[in-house]
Amino acid sequence: MINSIPQSLALRSARRIYLAAFLLFLFLPLTVVVMFAFNDAAYPMPPWHGWTWDWFFADGQHERTGVFFDTELLTSLRYSVQVACAVSLISLVLGTGNAFLLERFRFRGQPALALAMLLPLVIPGVILGISILALMSQLAQFADDYLGLELDFLRPGLVLVTLGQVSYIASIATLTISARLKRFDISLEEAAQNLGASRSAIFFTILLPYLRPALAGAAIMAFLLSFENFNTTYMLTGSDAPLTVMIYGRMKEGATPVVNAISLLLMLVSAVCVIVMSRGKPER
Amino acid sequence: MKRLPNALFLWLLLAPALIWLGGLIIVPHLEMLILSLRIRVAPQQYTYGLSQYATFFNEPLYWHTFVRTAVLSLSATALSLVLAFPVAWHIAKIARGRSKVCLFALVLMPFWISEMVRTLGWMILLRANGVLPQLLQACGLTTSPVELLYNDGAILLGLVYSSLLFMLIPLINALETLDDSLIEAAYDLGGQGFNILREIIIPHAAPGIAAGTIMVFMLTLGNYLTPVLLGGKNSMWFTEQIYTQFITRFNWEQGAAFAFLLLALSTLLVFCGLKLSGQSFADVMRRT
Numbered sequence: 147m148i149n150s151i152p153q154s155l156a157l158r159s160a161r162r163i164y165l166a167a168f169l170l171f172l173f174l175p176l177t178v179v180v181m182f183a184f185n186d187a188a189y190p191m192p193p194w195h196g197w198t199w200d201w202f203f204a205d206g207q208h209e210r211t212g213v214f215f216d217t218e219l220l221t222s223l224r225y226s227v228q229v230a231c232a233v234s235l236i237s238l239v240l241g242t243g244n245a246f247l248l249e250r251f252r253f254r255g256q257p258a259l260a261l262a263m264l265l266p267l268v269i270p271g272v273i274l275g276i277s278i279l280a281l282m283s284q285l286a287q288f289a290d291d292y293l294g295l296e297l298d299f300l301r302p303g304l305v306l307v308t309l310g311q312v313s314y315i316a317s318i319a320t321l322t323i324s325a326r327l328k329r330f331d332i333s334l335e336e337a338a339q340n341l342g343a344s345r346s347a348i349f350f351t352i353l354l355p356y357l358r359p360a361l362a363g364a365a366i367m368a369f370l371l372s373f374e375n376f377n378t379t380y381m382l383t384g385s386d387a388p389l390t391v392m393i394y395g396r397m398k399e400g401a402t403p404v405v406n407a408i409s410l411l412l413m414l415v416s417a418v419c420v421i422v423m424s425r426g427k428p429e430r
Numbered sequence: 431m432k433r434l435p436n437a438l439f440l441w442l443l444l445a446p447a448l449i450w451l452g453g454l455i456i457v458p459h460l461e462m463l464i465l466s467l468r469i470r471v472a473p474q475q476y477t478y479g480l481s482q483y484a485t486f487f488n489e490p491l492y493w494h495t496f497v498r499t500a501v502l503s504l505s506a507t508a509l510s511l512v513l514a515f516p517v518a519w520h521i522a523k524i525a526r527g528r529s530k531v532c533l534f535a536l537v538l539m540p541f542w543i544s545e546m547v548r549t550l551g552w553m554i555l556l557r558a559n560g561v562l563p564q565l566l567q568a569c570g571l572t573t574s575p576v577e578l579l580y581n582d583g584a585i586l587l588g589l590v591y592s593s594l595l596f597m598l599i600p601l602i603n604a605l606e607t608l609d610d611s612l613i614e615a616a617y618d619l620g621g622q623g624f625n626i627l628r629e630i631i632i633p634h635a636a637p638g639i640a641a642g643t644i645m646v647f648m649l650t651l652g653n654y655l656t657p658v659l660l661g662g663k664n665s666m667w668f669t670e671q672i673y674t675q676f677i678t679r680f681n682w683e684q685g686a687a688f689a690f691l692l693l694a695l696s697t698l699l700v701f702c703g704l705k706l707s708g709q710s711f712a713d714v715m716r717r718t
Contacts, residue, residue, distance in 0.1 A: 169537075174555065177551075240450055243446055244447050251440055259451075260712070261711070262455075263451065266454075268648055269693065270692065271652055272689075276462070277461065279676070284461060313450070374543075377669075380654065381673070397549075401550060417542070
């Protein structure tokens with residue numbers, strides 16, 4: 147119960163134990179991932195063989211290749227970053243436009259549009275991926291059969307991965323940005339208009355600075371979600387696999403500590419993103 | 431901008447939204463619906479009918495997997511609700527000041543980390559030569575290493591673990607708006623723990639509970655990574671069947687039918703959940 151109600155010692159300590167157990171449960175898997183990134187053995191499993199930096203810095207000359215020398219992993223990392231940047235940019239532009247559509251205009255069909263914008267969030271990622279794959283392949287087939295065009299970007303690959311991720315990340319960006327736009331005091335804009343400011347001047351000097359925390363938050367969120375997405379990506383990926391698909395392949399073959407090492411790096415990236423994000427929006 | 435109903439400007443904003451929703455959501459799903467109804471009679475020749483759906487019902491493996499996925503997803507949802515509720519209560523009602531902020535941050539932190547990494551952690555812990563079996567052996571509880579991975583328990587554990595966040599956030603938000611004095615009043619009037627929970631706390635938290643369970647259920651049902659990695663060859667997860675039909679067997683018609691069945695199941699159960707709890711879809715989605 148709450149603090150103002152007296153409680154027996156037993157109940158209070160039971161609560162504390164539960165909380166501690168819960169936190170242990172949350173952090174146990176992460177701790178072992180980090181630990182075994184430094185284990186001096188070929189498998190990320192006990193027993194412990196002592197500390198090593200090999201899984202980060204080994205240059206491949208003594209049967210061990212660390213993350214920083216694993217060209218396959220580094221290439222897939224580059225693909226992931228490229229896709230994540232593209233997804234963030236597209237989602238941000240779409241999300242901003244959508245936020246204005248939802249908050250500043252009244253037109254027929256708007257409630258339906260607002261509802262439709264939530265739909266991508268309730269469709270399982272695998273199905274989003276598969277349906278986009280099916281449509282795009284049909285389009286490519288059609289172009290090939292009837293127009294004689296070879297539209298390679300419609301075949302599984304990074305373009306499709308980007309589109310697949312945009313399909314639902316744009317929804318999240320829309321929600322984030324329109325939540326902030328909703329709280330904007332419209333009289334500021336009207337005052338500026340009365341003083342003769344042009345529409346673009348109002349947008350760039352008043353609205354954009356006001357929206358900036360939400361835009362930054364949405365961009366970082368989009369980047370992280372894109373970076374760690376697996377379900378949609380896996381259905382749309384071609385020969386050039388992004389990082390999650392690459393790691394998945396390695397985990398199925400039997401994990402090596404290199405996977406732990408890259409996981410540790412991913413944790414650090416997420417931590418930095420989250421810290422930047424929480425600094426960007428002090429009021430929440 | 432409100433005072434200038436500029437049709438051109440409206441269309442400029444509307445076009446990308448329509449391209450996104452139409453091109454990436456609606457048309458692909460229509461295409462998939464058509465695909466699922468298509469029957470191949472000869473190369474390049476098709477008729478339309480329900481035979482892919484008939485295959486699903488006639489082949490026990492498929493609908494067994496389907497039912498199993500639904501049951502495991504529902505269990506994972508119920509389990510995460512039960513596990514998350516006390517923690518959400520503690521964060522919303524008991525912890526104060528710094529400890530509250532810290533606890534909240536601690537609880538959310540694991541979920542910013544890729545699902546892949548979290549699953550890897552569980553694999554290292556549970557695998558026969560992993561941390562927990564070796565620990566059990568060292569304690570003398572078992573004589574030989576036990577395989578804790580590749581069973582339903584492991585799948586359930588992984589699913590609960592990866593979905594706790596989506597339960598915690600709406601629950602915390604809902605519980606924070608509950609006025610402490612209501613509980614004090616109930617207590618003064620002689621209410622006991624369980625009664626207070628049933629009569630006051632749960633009705634107040636209902637929107638949060640609905641939002642959390644719906645979110646978690648949908649995410650678990652559509653999950654691919656966790657069941658496949660933690661369940662191994664016996665995972666029998668429905669998204670895996672969809673993947674197999676599409677990518678491995680290249681039987682798109684059958685895969686599309688499966689995808690539609692999964693979509694129908696999640697829509698149906700979410701709809702029932704909303705109706706039972708009296709929530710609206712848009713409201714639930716904005717809470718999470």
